Amino acid sequence: MNIKVKWLRNQLMSLKLDGMIVSNPVNVKYLTGLEEEGILIIAPKENIFITDSRYIESVNRKLTIDDEIIAYDTKKMTKYDYEGIFMICENIGFEERYITYEQYQNYLQTYQVNLVETEGLIENQRIVKEEQEIACIQKACEITDSAFEYIIKHIRKGMTEKEIAFEIEKFMLLNGADKLAFETIVASGTNSSMPHAVPTNRRIITGDIIQFDMGCQYKGYASDLSRVVFVEDMADEYEAVYDFVLEQQEKIQKALKDGSNIKSVIKNREADYQLKNFPIMHAFGHGVGLDIHELPFLKSNQDCTLRENSVIAIEPGVYFPGSFGIRIEDTYQVTKNGCINLTKCVKDKTIIHLLEERA
Amino acid sequence: MNIKVKWLRNQLMSLKLDGMIVSNPVNVKYLTGLEEEGILIIAPKENIFITDSRYIESVNRKLTIDDEIIAYDTKKMTKYDYEGIFMICENIGFEERYITYEQYQNYLQTYQVNLVETEGLIENQRIVKEEQEIACIQKACEITDSAFEYIIKHIRKGMTEKEIAFEIEKFMLLNGADKLAFETIVASGTNSSMPHAVPTNRRIITGDIIQFDMGCQYKGYASDLSRVVFVEDMADEYEAVYDFVLEQQEKIQKALKDGSNIKSVIKNREADYQLKNFPIMHAFGHGVGLDIHELPFLKSNQDCTLRENSVIAIEPGVYFPGSFGIRIEDTYQVTKNGCINLTKCVKDKTIIHLLEERA
Numbered sequence: 001m002n003i004k005v006k007w008l009r010n011q012l013m014s015l016k017l018d019g020m021i022v023s024n025p026v027n028v029k030y031l032t033g034l035e036e037e038g039i040l041i042i043a044p045k046e047n048i049f050i051t052d053s054r055y056i057e058s059v060n061r062k063l064t065i066d067d068e069i070i071a072y073d074t075k076k077m078t079k080y081d082y083e084g085i086f087m088i089c090e091n092i093g094f095e096e097r098y099i100t101y102e103q104y105q106n107y108l109q110t111y112q113v114n115l116v117e118t119e120g121l122i123e124n125q126r127i128v129k130e131e132q133e134i135a136c137i138q139k140a141c142e143i144t145d146s147a148f149e150y151i152i153k154h155i156r157k158g159m160t161e162k163e164i165a166f167e168i169e170k171f172m173l174l175n176g177a178d179k180l181a182f183e184t185i186v187a188s189g190t191n192s193s194m195p196h197a198v199p200t201n202r203r204i205i206t207g208d209i210i211q212f213d214m215g216c217q218y219k220g221y222a223s224d225l226s227r228v229v230f231v232e233d234m235a236d237e238y239e240a241v242y243d244f245v246l247e248q249q250e251k252i253q254k255a256l257k258d259g260s261n262i263k264s265v266i267k268n269r270e271a272d273y274q275l276k277n278f279p280i281m282h283a284f285g286h287g288v289g290l291d292i293h294e295l296p297f298l299k300s301n302q303d304c305t306l307r308e309n310s311v312i313a314i315e316p317g318v319y320f321p322g323s324f325g326i327r328i329e330d331t332y333q334v335t336k337n338g339c340i341n342l343t344k345c346v347k348d349k350t351i352i353h354l355l356e357e358r359a
Numbered sequence: 360m361n362i363k364v365k366w367l368r369n370q371l372m373s374l375k376l377d378g379m380i381v382s383n384p385v386n387v388k389y390l391t392g393l394e395e396e397g398i399l400i401i402a403p404k405e406n407i408f409i410t411d412s413r414y415i416e417s418v419n420r421k422l423t424i425d426d427e428i429i430a431y432d433t434k435k436m437t438k439y440d441y442e443g444i445f446m447i448c449e450n451i452g453f454e455e456r457y458i459t460y461e462q463y464q465n466y467l468q469t470y471q472v473n474l475v476e477t478e479g480l481i482e483n484q485r486i487v488k489e490e491q492e493i494a495c496i497q498k499a500c501e502i503t504d505s506a507f508e509y510i511i512k513h514i515r516k517g518m519t520e521k522e523i524a525f526e527i528e529k530f531m532l533l534n535g536a537d538k539l540a541f542e543t544i545v546a547s548g549t550n551s552s553m554p555h556a557v558p559t560n561r562r563i564i565t566g567d568i569i570q571f572d573m574g575c576q577y578k579g580y581a582s583d584l585s586r587v588v589f590v591e592d593m594a595d596e597y598e599a600v601y602d603f604v605l606e607q608q609e610k611i612q613k614a615l616k617d618g619s620n621i622k623s624v625i626k627n628r629e630a631d632y633q634l635k636n637f638p639i640m641h642a643f644g645h646g647v648g649l650d651i652h653e654l655p656f657l658k659s660n661q662d663c664t665l666r667e668n669s670v671i672a673i674e675p676g677v678y679f680p681g682s683f684g685i686r687i688e689d690t691y692q693v694t695k696n697g698c699i700n701l702t703k704c705v706k707d708k709t710i711i712h713l714l715e716e717r718a
Binding site: 052058094096098194 | 394395396411412413414416417453455456457458459460461462463464476522525529532533538542552553554555556557638639640641680681
């Protein structure tokens with residue numbers, strides 16, 4: 001049997017659950033490799049993937065005998081087929097964070113069992129990565145690094161944020177990325193003060209600050225990178241903030257390793273922000289894997305211990321609404337002794353020069 | 360007050376609800392224009408958008424006094440602020456199809472009210488489009504048409520499905536699209552037999568059938584277009600199937616107008632499929648708007664009446680697993696007298712010729 005499904009079966013046994021309905025598509029991919037729409041059902045006698053006719057062929061192409069997963073077409077299943085899945089079962093786990101209230105009611109009707117919350121059982125298992133998972137993230141990081149190094153040498157006079165974002169995405173997709181990990185952020189001038197700015201038609205001008213936030217997926221695994229550059233010149237006001245943000249990132253990196261308590265590390269950084277009277281606009285970081293934002297979150301309310309082979313993005317930022325913002329972010333592998341940076345592109349204050357407009 | 364929020368307030372009154380929590384981001388955009396993360400709360404005395412510090416600035420830039428919507432930063436709100444929102448209220452509507460079971464439990468705790476299912480109240484309102492909504496869809500359709508006309512003249516020998524998909528997406532994004540409406544499908548040869556194929560590294564060869572399914576967003580509104588072309592030559596086996604699919608689309612188009620019953624129209628088409636022994640792998644179509652798939656769905660279980668100024672995609676398809684598939688899809692505006700095709704690119708059987716490889 002598929003080794004991850006086997007792991008899940010053991011977990012369910014120790015939780016005294018007779019089975020589980022896995023609805024989160026990322027968890028389905030983690031367990032089975034399948035990206036097709038559907039739900040994975042761990043039943044006493046078999047593992048079932050219920051999909052529909054649009055996907056049944058590609059699902060059957062991907063599953064091997066060793067997976068021990070049977071694919072069913074939902075349209076060919078009757079009420080009695082559904083009720084038979086958990087026959088004589090009592091308690092079945094479900095993912096309360098991924099099914100809607102309406103689906104919950106439907107599951108109750110369909111499966112006629114007692115549904116038990118599983119509280120991120122699979123998400124917690126995903127925190128510690130295997131070697132080949134880290135290799136995929138590393139590859140995604142390399143592609144992202146290259147895209148950044150490329151773009152800062154190829155911004156032409158008159159280019160808009162949107163055009164720059166598009167060039168970044170094109171570079172990643174043509175250089176090995178399967179997909180984008182999220183929509184690329186290119187925020188220039190005062191737009192940089194919004195942590196989640198969407199690229200606009202604003203044209204880059206001399207003196208601008210440009211905030212980049214970019215990442216791609218390789219075999220399903222994400223990278224996450226943020227950088228700030230200055231166009232032709234760097235105003236004095238940016239310097240101290242840049243140094244502060246970079247220092248915060250370094251302090252977090254140095255404090256985090258296998259066994260670190262996230263809460264205490266982040267509490268210290270929040271104290272630095274409070275001393276400067278800088279508002280804290282978002283978490284200091286997050287896990288990266290099949291999801292771009294996953295466990296663990298680097299927040300002061302997370303009283304949990306970091307573990308070896310977690311992969312995390314550390315991304316302190318400082319924002320002055322209506323004025324500007326600076327965020328620096330890298331993706332790291334957590335080890336016994338510290339954090340290894342998987343995104344390696346230049347992090348010194350960088351002044352870029354615009355190319356001439358195309359004829 | 361924002362006219363759509365006013366409409367919603369009237370609906371709630373007639374449903375005897377004291378307020379509503381709008382969680383579906385597409386519904387929030389429909390009502391307010393906001394695309395930032397957050398929830399819209401219709402409370403007895405005010406309209407509130409609860410977001411967080413990442414978005415508060417851009418939300419405040421977008422909202423006008425006329426909207427009569429106040430933006431709050433969730434982090435600055437206490438337990439008592441939340442409980443105060445629906446003070447003295449009894450029944451509050453919620454979107455049971457968009458919040459998770461966990462969120463439902465949180466809402467109960469947070470707002471201390473009785474939550475009542477609203478059964479797609481806003482989604483149903485979105486079915487009939489206003490003039491400027493149709494204009495946006497029309498623009499998205501024009502961009503998509505142009506991308507198709509462009510790509511079939513620019514496929515080079517040796518190109519892969521992925522590369523072709525990327526060129527289509529690039530064309531749309533550089534020619535006015537804000538975003539893609541979904542990930543472009545380019546499925547060649549036997550891959551075409553999977554309705555939801557993902558582009559692969561398979562290279563196009565002479566004799567191939569290529570299935571395209573593509574669309575973009577303009578100001579949030581989507582387009583949806585599917586076409587099939589043949590490379591250098593068309594095998595006989597394709598001809599009859601192509602004719603059948605095109606005929607099905609024409610029959611549906613002719614049968615649909617303001618007042619048509621969807622169920623009876625689609626039942627007739629299903630009878631044609633059964634006569635030929637063709638499997639029905641997906642719905643015959645769907646509404647198109649802020650969501651790429653929205654109400655109404657063209658399925659024989661939809662016993663509902665089509666209305667003027669709905670926008671629908673009609674997309675019959677026939678698939679032979681492991682062999683090939685053909686789907687033809689256009690986006691239409693429903694009128695009093697029929698359906699107006701908003702996607703206008705060539706629909707005759709098209710044989711394309713490959714360009715030479717780049718030096």
